[in-house]
Amino acid sequence: MGELHTWAGVLLGVLLFAVFWTGSLSVFDKEIDRWMMPSTRLHWDDSMQRPSLDRDIRPLLEQRAANAPVWTIILPLERTPFLTLTYGSEESRKSSRDLFHPITLEPLAKPLTLGASGFIYPFHHNLTLRYKNIGAWLVGIAGMAMLCLLVSGVVIHRKLFSEFFTLRLHRAFGRSTLDVHNVAGVALLPFHLLITLSGLIVAFAIYYPDAPQHTYREQVQSGVSAERAFLGEALGRIRLRAAKQPGELAPLEPMVTKAEQYWGPGSVYLLRVNNPKDANGNVLLRRTSHSSVTKDIDNFRFANVSGEVMGRFQASATVNTWNFIAGLHYIQFRHDALRWLYFLGGLGGCVVIATGLFFWTQARRKKQQRHGHLGVSLLDALSVAGVCGVILATLAFLLANRWLPMQEQLFGLGRARVEILSFYAVWLVASVHAVWRVMQDPRLGYLHAWREQCTAIALLAVLAVLANWLTTGDHLLATLRSGNGPVAGTDLCLLAAAALALLAAHKLRRRVPQEETLEVAHV
Amino acid sequence: MHLRDVIQPAATASHVVGLCALAYFASAQLVGLSGLLAWWAGMSQGDAVMLALMLGFIYLLLLLLWGFSRERRRNAWLLLGGLSLIAWVTPLLLQGQA
Amino acid sequence: MSDAALYSLLALLLAVLGFAWLALALPNHWRQVHQGVQQTASRQVALRSGASLMLGLSLLCSLAGDSPAMAILLWLMLLGVATLLVALTLSWRAQWLALLWPARPQAERSAD
Numbered sequence: 001m002g003e004l005h006t007w008a009g010v011l012l013g014v015l016l017f018a019v020f021w022t023g024s025l026s027v028f029d030k031e032i033d034r035w036m037m038p039s040t041r042l043h044w045d046d047s048m049q050r051p052s053l054d055r056d057i058r059p060l061l062e063q064r065a066a067n068a069p070v071w072t073i074i075l076p077l078e079r080t081p082f083l084t085l086t087y088g089s090e091e092s093r094k095s096s097r098d099l100f101h102p103i104t105l106e107p108l109a110k111p112l113t114l115g116a117s118g119f120i121y122p123f124h125h126n127l128t129l130r131y132k133n134i135g136a137w138l139v140g141i142a143g144m145a146m147l148c149l150l151v152s153g154v155v156i157h158r159k160l161f162s163e164f165f166t167l168r169l170h171r172a173f174g175r176s177t178l179d180v181h182n183v184a185g186v187a188l189l190p191f192h193l194l195i196t197l198s199g200l201i202v203a204f205a206i207y208y209p210d211a212p213q214h215t216y217r218e219q220v221q222s223g224v225s226a227e228r229a230f231l232g233e234a235l236g237r238i239r240l241r242a243a244k245q246p247g248e249l250a251p252l253e254p255m256v257t258k259a260e261q262y263w264g265p266g267s268v269y270l271l272r273v274n275n276p277k278d279a280n281g282n283v284l285l286r287r288t289s290h291s292s293v294t295k296d297i298d299n300f301r302f303a304n305v306s307g308e309v310m311g312r313f314q315a316s317a318t319v320n321t322w323n324f325i326a327g328l329h330y331i332q333f334r335h336d337a338l339r340w341l342y343f344l345g346g347l348g349g350c351v352v353i354a355t356g357l358f359f360w361t362q363a364r365r366k367k368q369q370r371h372g373h374l375g376v377s378l379l380d381a382l383s384v385a386g387v388c389g390v391i392l393a394t395l396a397f398l399l400a401n402r403w404l405p406m407q408e409q410l411f412g413l414g415r416a417r418v419e420i421l422s423f424y425a426v427w428l429v430a431s432v433h434a435v436w437r438v439m440q441d442p443r444l445g446y447l448h449a450w451r452e453q454c455t456a457i458a459l460l461a462v463l464a465v466l467a468n469w470l471t472t473g474d475h476l477l478a479t480l481r482s483g484n485g486p487v488a489g490t491d492l493c494l495l496a497a498a499a500l501a502l503l504a505a506h507k508l509r510r511r512v513p514q515e516e517t518l519e520v521a522h523v
Numbered sequence: 524m525h526l527r528d529v530i531q532p533a534a535t536a537s538h539v540v541g542l543c544a545l546a547y548f549a550s551a552q553l554v555g556l557s558g559l560l561a562w563w564a565g566m567s568q569g570d571a572v573m574l575a576l577m578l579g580f581i582y583l584l585l586l587l588l589w590g591f592s593r594e595r596r597r598n599a600w601l602l603l604g605g606l607s608l609i610a611w612v613t614p615l616l617l618q619g620q621a
Numbered sequence: 622m623s624d625a626a627l628y629s630l631l632a633l634l635l636a637v638l639g640f641a642w643l644a645l646a647l648p649n650h651w652r653q654v655h656q657g658v659q660q661t662a663s664r665q666v667a668l669r670s671g672a673s674l675m676l677g678l679s680l681l682c683s684l685a686g687d688s689p690a691m692a693i694l695l696w697l698m699l700l701g702v703a704t705l706l707v708a709l710t711l712s713w714r715a716q717w718l719a720l721l722w723p724a725r726p727q728a729e730r731s732a733d
Contacts, residue, residue, distance in 0.1 A: 141543075144583060144584070144587070147584050148584070148591075151588055152588070161647075164647070164704070165643075165644045165650060165704070166708070167708040167709060168712065169712045183704070184705070187701040187704035187705050188701045190700070191701060201580055204576040204577075204579070208554050208579050211576050212558070212568075214556070214558060214618065215571050216568055216572070230568070230569060233567070234569035234570070234572065292690070293691060316567065318566070318573050318574055322576075324690070325577070337625075337626070338691065338695055345698060
């Protein structure tokens with residue numbers, strides 16, 4: 001058991017930290033989006049009248065994407081207070097997306113950024129490495145390792161109950177780091193188990209792609225893919241072929257009214273029009289699930305031309321169990337207290353992983369002191385690069401979002417891409433800095449690296465808050481006064497991060513002389 | 524530095540990575556078998572596969588914990604390998620007969 | 622403050638009290654908080670029973686304010702917060718916990 005704990009921790013600690021870090025941020029991804037996309041800092045609540053689908057939205061679609069194979073309409077919601085229209089084109093698979101003011105239907109200025117929901121959230125579940133799902137597999141392996149670490153960590157911790165509340169913060173750094181690791185790990189154990197397991201279960205299609213094979217043997221033998229059959233039956237995901245005959249799309253409002261007879265008024269939030277100008281096209285309607293943990297995947301399907309109900313999908317109890325588990329992980333339901341607790345719980349997980357990594361490198365260092373092992377030093381550099389580096393990269397992403405000029409193309413690349421390059425570039429610089437510090441001083445270089453990068457985190461966080469003020473005028477006092485939760489919240493968290501980073505840097509500064517004294521005492 | 528110092532960590536690394544892969548393979552076979560058994564027990568095809576999928580990660584966790592807590596490494600390989608084989612073969616045999 | 626928020630806050634306070642009592646039931650923390658007062662087995666039982674009661678009431682409070690699934694989820698998170706708060710209090714101001722289960726040193730008994 002002990003061997004499993006150490007091995008998994010070393011190999012995957014850095015990866016796990018990145019997944020938990022981006023995961024915690026993803027809890028508030030839509031709020032961070034408001035910060036990163038100033039043109040979307042709007043207000044929407046349930047009491048407001050949503051735009052008319054046939055009178056207001058249809059003309060916009062006809063104007064911009066009359067011949068697109070798919071139209072997607074996402075109606076304004078509280079956390080995404082604007083109308084979203086997405087349309088693919090016949091030539092390319094890429095779809096384009098336009099945002100509109102929820103009341104006036106003025107087109108909003110293009111955000112020219114992927115935002116948190118477009119970069120940080122995908123990074124969390126697939127590291128944005130989509131080739132052959134390599135990124136998702138790495139995240140999956142990290143997830144399984146986390147489960148093993150949680151269980152083996154509990155088994156290793158023989159004094160679990162007697163040391164449940166033991167936090168000896170005034171003792172030696174190594175002892176107090178281990179105490180923080182243990183107490184935070186135990187306090188958040190149910191949360192971490194639920195989040196990790198649910199995260200894996202959500203992505204079953206990647207990790208167990210052949211699961212339907214044996215059960216759907218009949219379908220396979222008659223030429224249908226087992227996976228398609230399963231997704232159709234269990235999740236209501238059906239693709240209907242176009243007739244290649246022209247057809248006039250019936251009004252959409254009556255379809256929504258019909259669906260809302262069953263689902264409740266105001267519950268429809270998404271319409272997907274497949275093959276809008278085709279006789280065999282269909283319109284898919286989805287509903288919100290604000291007040292239940294279970295993610296609602298029920299849908300209504302209407303025929304394009306007649307406007308009649310073609311079908312209604314209702315998930316079975318077993319599938320809704322999966323939807324409950326998924327909903328537990330995605331936390332898209334309305335509950336501010338839980339959302340904040342999830343965010344703090346995720347950051348707590350980051351602390352557990354970082355302290356675990358730090359404690360491990362400290363323990364290894366004591367064993368290999370005499371041999372002056374280069375490997376240990378590089379492992380220290382890896383820890384710094386993995387923890388501070390990804391935080392710095394995220395801050396750079398936010399800063400780039402504010403400072404880069406609002407032009408479609410910059411240096412020959414799309415603006416959104418330049419923001420992402422800033423993320424990776426700063427991560428690389430942080431890694432190089434860590435390695436340099438550790439090579440420069442194999443014994444204490446890692447402390448200098450930690451301290452300097454913590455200071456850099458504080459600096460970049462404050463610069464980000466200033467950047468928001470200078471580029472949008474929505475400074476913290478203004479947003480607090482106007483009740484702009486997302487922007488104020490992001491600024492406040494940035495300032496809190498800066499304060500914590502400065503505190504950490506301060507504690508590390510005092511630690512360096514301690515370490516030097518210990519060194520002298522040993523010699 | 525002896526040859527032992529290189530071989531031993533390499534052997535441990537291979538054991539860890541290999542056993543993880545074998546445990547994953549075993550769990551995947553068990554998922555396939557569970558789905559089939561659940562369907563034959565009366566669940567709809569979709570429900571049966573969904574249930575099996577949700578159990579899959581639990582299977583994997585249990586197999587990993589069990590595999591790495593064996594006293595002798597060889598036993599973990601033999602038992603997980605055997606389980607994989609049985610779970611892989613059973614659906615084929617059952618469907619051949621049905 | 623909305624009803625749901627009040628219930629959540631109450632649930633948190635009950636959980637903190639429960640965990641504080643669980644901590645006091647452990648010998649090393651009792652010594653930290655009440656130096657010089659002997660711990661007794663019956664007091665430990667009382668502390669643990671009281672703690673279970675508080676944690677149970679905390680769950681009921683959560684359930685009063687939310688749908689069952691969200692309430693249980695919230696309760697699990699609040700338990701985590703409560704654990705951390707008690708651990709931090711023990712680390713910095715252990716004497717504060719004396720207020721939650723006061724105890725005076727008993728007169729010395731002669732060894733019979």
